[in-house]
Amino acid sequence: MAIIFSKKCEYGIQGVLYLALKGIGTVTPVEEIAEHLQIPREFISKILQELTSKKIIGSKKGKNGGFFLAKSPAKIKLYDIVIAIDGDAIFGQCVLGFPNCSGDYPCPVHDNWSKLIKETYAMLNAQTLDQFKDKVSLKIQNLGAKKKNVKVRPAN
Amino acid sequence: MAIIFSKKCEYGIQGVLYLALKGIGTVTPVEEIAEHLQIPREFISKILQELTSKKIIGSKKGKNGGFFLAKSPAKIKLYDIVIAIDGDAIFGQCVLGFPNCSGDYPCPVHDNWSKLIKETYAMLNAQTLDQFKDKVSLKIQNLGAKKKNVKVRPAN
């Protein structure tokens, strides 16, 4: 189970990150992306189409076609991708699921949580793709066949 | 869509919180809980059964039966409920969905995210039910009929 972003969103981020590694303007067929990231081809295809229609990436049809980064990695924020796919729901809901709570008399979770959400928001807004390229390239290079075996935790 | 906890988990927290308001040992039929929290009766019933089997609450069968808080609200942490229902997956996965990343060469998200997750973990561990009772009681009192109408955000 995905944690805070939907699987679509995770895949979307991975896909765009992959395009960023190839450099701006380099056209890459979805086949290659799917293969390398081990994501179902038709699924990542749909996702990239969605991101194309939202102008985050671009696409080229026909032979030698594919997807490409439409603008500089420095201008694409994680936030853009998340909003494009998952919307902004995570930023405005009660984490305990109370649908009609105003937060006027905040419960103990409220302040903590809204702080966390604000920090997440800030992080997504601050992180642009260019800041990832070097660090993530290793991970992406190594994906290939082993994707489904190992699972390691991000926390520390 | 629920944000970080599953709907089951949100409902579980709400249900146990409701029991906490009724006071330790007070037996409450699931009908009343479902009615008040506007949660499908059979669904919250299943969830409370699960929490019963995990010893977080207790149940009494037969006429005048129902569910009740098995121990002092001061001894029940949000963490217990979350783990019982959703497990600990959220604390050990890459938020970007890379399944084989070790975090040895952390990407820019990694440090930020693991910090957030640690804070969430700490919060869930620190917050016990007794700390909620007063603040949440108002909200729960007011639920009744209006549950499905208003939606207000927690983030400030």
Add this chain to the structure above:
DNA sequence: TTTTAATCAGACAATATTATCTGATTATAA
């Protein structure tokens, strides 16, 4: 101009999550 290789659109299928139904069991109270 025809073949080829790609996106794209829309329907369809599988799976996971959420919700409901049926009936058995249990314990209280009349």
Add this chain to the structure above:
DNA sequence: TTATAATCAGATAATATTGTCTGATTAAAA
């Protein structure tokens, strides 16, 4: 002891998410 009101167990149904298929369209290259 019988009627009643509850949990509980397991099957089933509805919905949302994830994943697949088919074929149309597009553009490059043979």
